[in-house]
Amino acid sequence: MRSLIRPDPWHRLAALTPARIALGRAGSSLPTRAILEFDLAHALARDAVHQPLDLAELAAHWRAAGGEDALVVRSRARDRTTYLQRPDLGRRLDKDSAENLAAQAGNQDLAIVLADGLSAPAVQRHALPVVHALMPLLEGLRVAPLVLAEQGRVALGDEIGALLRVRLLLILLGERPGLSAPDSLGAYLTFAPQLGRRDAERNCVSNIRDEGLPPAAAAKKLAWLIRESLTRNLTGVELKDESAMGQLETLPTSHSAL
Amino acid sequence: MSLSAVVGTRRYIFTDLKYLLAKASPERSGDALAGIIAESAAERMAARTILADMPLRRFLDEALIPYEIDEVTRLIVDSHESAAFAPLAALTVGEFREWLLADSADAVQLAAVAAGITPEMAAAVSKLMRNQDLIAVARKCRVVTAFRDTIGLPGRLAVRLQPNHPTDDARGITAALLDGLMYGVGDALIGINPASDSPSALTTLWLMLDELIGRFQIPTQSCVLTHVSNQIRAMEMGVPLDLVFQSVAGSEAANTGFGINLAMLQEAREAALALKRGTVGDNVMYFETGQGSALSANAHHGVDQQTCEARAYAEARHFKPLLVNTVVGFIGPEYLYNGKQIIRAGLEDHFCGKLLGLPMGCDICYTNHAEVDQDDMDSLLVLLGSAGVNFIMGVPGADDIMLNYQSTSFHDQLFVRRVLGLKRAPEFESWLQAMGLSDPAGELLPARADHRLLTGLPA
Numbered sequence: 001m002r003s004l005i006r007p008d009p010w011h012r013l014a015a016l017t018p019a020r021i022a023l024g025r026a027g028s029s030l031p032t033r034a035i036l037e038f039d040l041a042h043a044l045a046r047d048a049v050h051q052p053l054d055l056a057e058l059a060a061h062w063r064a065a066g067g068e069d070a071l072v073v074r075s076r077a078r079d080r081t082t083y084l085q086r087p088d089l090g091r092r093l094d095k096d097s098a099e100n101l102a103a104q105a106g107n108q109d110l111a112i113v114l115a116d117g118l119s120a121p122a123v124q125r126h127a128l129p130v131v132h133a134l135m136p137l138l139e140g141l142r143v144a145p146l147v148l149a150e151q152g153r154v155a156l157g158d159e160i161g162a163l164l165r166v167r168l169l170l171i172l173l174g175e176r177p178g179l180s181a182p183d184s185l186g187a188y189l190t191f192a193p194q195l196g197r198r199d200a201e202r203n204c205v206s207n208i209r210d211e212g213l214p215p216a217a218a219a220k221k222l223a224w225l226i227r228e229s230l231t232r233n234l235t236g237v238e239l240k241d242e243s244a245m246g247q248l249e250t251l252p253t254s255h256s257a258l
Numbered sequence: 259m260s261l262s263a264v265v266g267t268r269r270y271i272f273t274d275l276k277y278l279l280a281k282a283s284p285e286r287s288g289d290a291l292a293g294i295i296a297e298s299a300a301e302r303m304a305a306r307t308i309l310a311d312m313p314l315r316r317f318l319d320e321a322l323i324p325y326e327i328d329e330v331t332r333l334i335v336d337s338h339e340s341a342a343f344a345p346l347a348a349l350t351v352g353e354f355r356e357w358l359l360a361d362s363a364d365a366v367q368l369a370a371v372a373a374g375i376t377p378e379m380a381a382a383v384s385k386l387m388r389n390q391d392l393i394a395v396a397r398k399c400r401v402v403t404a405f406r407d408t409i410g411l412p413g414r415l416a417v418r419l420q421p422n423h424p425t426d427d428a429r430g431i432t433a434a435l436l437d438g439l440m441y442g443v444g445d446a447l448i449g450i451n452p453a454s455d456s457p458s459a460l461t462t463l464w465l466m467l468d469e470l471i472g473r474f475q476i477p478t479q480s481c482v483l484t485h486v487s488n489q490i491r492a493m494e495m496g497v498p499l500d501l502v503f504q505s506v507a508g509s510e511a512a513n514t515g516f517g518i519n520l521a522m523l524q525e526a527r528e529a530a531l532a533l534k535r536g537t538v539g540d541n542v543m544y545f546e547t548g549q550g551s552a553l554s555a556n557a558h559h560g561v562d563q564q565t566c567e568a569r570a571y572a573e574a575r576h577f578k579p580l581l582v583n584t585v586v587g588f589i590g591p592e593y594l595y596n597g598k599q600i601i602r603a604g605l606e607d608h609f610c611g612k613l614l615g616l617p618m619g620c621d622i623c624y625t626n627h628a629e630v631d632q633d634d635m636d637s638l639l640v641l642l643g644s645a646g647v648n649f650i651m652g653v654p655g656a657d658d659i660m661l662n663y664q665s666t667s668f669h670d671q672l673f674v675r676r677v678l679g680l681k682r683a684p685e686f687e688s689w690l691q692a693m694g695l696s697d698p699a700g701e702l703l704p705a706r707a708d709h710r711l712l713t714g715l716p717a
Binding site: 006008009010013014016017018019020021022023025027028029030034038039041042045046048049084085086087088118176177178179180182 | 287290291421422423424427429430431432433434436437440590591592595625626627628631632654655656657659662663664667669672673675676704705706707712715
């Protein structure tokens with residue numbers, strides 16, 4: 001049935017880019033296989049957005065690796081539909097969570113938060129590998145108990161960090177899924193976390209996944225930024241990544257979709 | 259005039275004009291996020307009822323964002339042409355809708371009043387219009403612009419070729435670019451969204467596009483979508499740059515968030531004009547906009563997102579752009595939640611832009627966290643094609659691997675051309691024929707693997 005498809009005789013170009021080129025056509029439209037591939041990628045991305053974070057599994061893995069009990073919090077966004085339409089609610093803790101965290105204030109150097117963001121699978125797959133690779137690189141620093149957050153956005157870390165009274169807050173959360181990667185993790189560092197911090201006051205390491213920036217490499221980059229931040233008492237545009245660990249840039253986050 | 263109305267058993271009172279406009283707006287998540295959305299369908303209709311009886315003149319007397327604090331308002335007020343407004347001066351917003359739909363409002367009439375219409379008037383009347391009204395009026399508007407080809411002629415649809423690559427790899431970009439040209443795409447623009455903003459990386463892209471367009475004598479223009487300040491610097495250094503790009507929004511504070519102001523846009527336009535690189539016209543600017551941008555910068559001043567968007571168009575028209583692109587579904591579900599909201603917004607933006615005299619195109623697009631899919635994009639594509647949209651995007655396989663969102667594809671533009679009988683820009687159509695890529699009717703010919711375009715790859 002090959003004759004139904006008009007092929008594009010420049011397949012060799014397709015090796016030069018991950019873009020969907022040289023697809024051929026049926027009439028003016030996509031061949032069936034190309035349609036299915038696209039729709040499958042979209043399905044995985046859609047499911048990633050809506051899949052709930054499995055807190056029990058994360059907590060169990062964390063304990064199994066010798067971590068002390070994680071603190072579980074949630075934002076003011078009660079469900080996914082609210083979360084997607086009301087980013088302001090995803091940036092604030094609900095009342096109970098805030099009270100519980102305030103009781104845990106410990107004045108440590110650093111707190112680490114894992115939040116679902118826009119892709120729970122990203123957190124489920126890559127967040128603990130990043131943390132496990134990171135902890136040995138933080139020797140000498142006082143680190144607060146791990147925090148797990150539901151329906152959280154980047155700025156939720158500001159309130160968490162302020163309540164825990166830590167100097168620096170690291171939040172790992174799922175980035176907006178693309179068709180090429182539904183499970184890309186982002187990491188954001190904020191010095192002196194408090195409500196109202198602007199994106200320009202943070203540093204971001206993005207595209208953390210096995211095919212992007214692998215967790216171990218991300219951990220090295222983050223460890224460098226963490227130590228530099230604690231030494232210089234800042235994060236954001238003033239703190240450029242000079243760790244020279246990889247090709248991916250550490251950018252101040254000016255247009256985060258999170 | 260009192261801003262109150264009785265609907266059903268309740269009296270609704272609206273404090274001022276901007277509040278009334280917000281309450282009259284069709285439902286969208288961004289206005290809910292801003293806390294200015296109508297709280298019930300009845301309240302929305304109360305607002306529309308009042309709006310319908312509002313004299314258009316009132317929009318000249320009552321600025322939504324104060325003149326003193328906002329240079330966009332100052333531009334709108336100072337550039338308003340009373341003579342052009344004269345035929346509309348006695349109308350209410352409701353009558354304006356009927357004036358626009360009447361057979362007497364033809365392309366000539368509509369062009370004649372464009373400079374008399376403020377963005378707030380355009381936004382206001384759109385809130386009383388159904389989707390079919392937005393299509394019917396926009397279709398009558400004629401906005402033609404030119405640089406190396408002519409865009410916006412009747413029965414034509416242009417496409418921006420968008421060959422992005424996550425690391426700006428020259429060979430990767432060229433592969434996607436050639437794929438697009440072989441599909442007859444690129445008459446609106448060949449425009450790259452770069453991943454990097456380093457001057458050397460950007461210059462590589464500008465030179466590459468200039469070389470390719472020159473080598474094959476393609477009647478089109480290029481653009482690298484980086485901050486306007488980077489483009490001004492590049493022009494100063496002698497980089498061959500066709501169009502100047504910038505994102506613009508509907509308030510001075512939102513533009514400050516983009517790191518721009520009107521003076522910078524003026525400077526950039528003058529620098530691009532001085533290069534005299536256009537062959538059939540001198541429209542040198544390319545603007546992108548999108549509902550929600552002012553709110554996301556917390557710079558909306560309580561004005562609804564659709565009205566903010568129309569204000570960006572008033573700003574854009576001052577600089578006589580070749581292309582204005584509303585990137586309608588890129589911003590995310592907190593501003594436009596689902597397919598219905600994105601489709602409505604795309605039609606509103608196209609209508610308001612055309613009414614104000616802009617060469618409107620639309621990036622018919624969405625992100626994966628919005629409640630929308632490719633079927634919604636097909637719908638908006640056909641609707642905007644029917645409305646006479648000047649241009650759309652062409653992204654390989656609809657999947658932008660650099661910006662991580664979905665737009666319209668090379669295949670999609672072929673589809674809509676066939677369904678609606680839309681031709682490409684005439685100069686580009688001739689070039690495709692001369693290259694042996696299309697027949698005299700504009701249908702693509704079977705491609706050969708040894709076609710000389712395919713040798714265009716950098717080593």
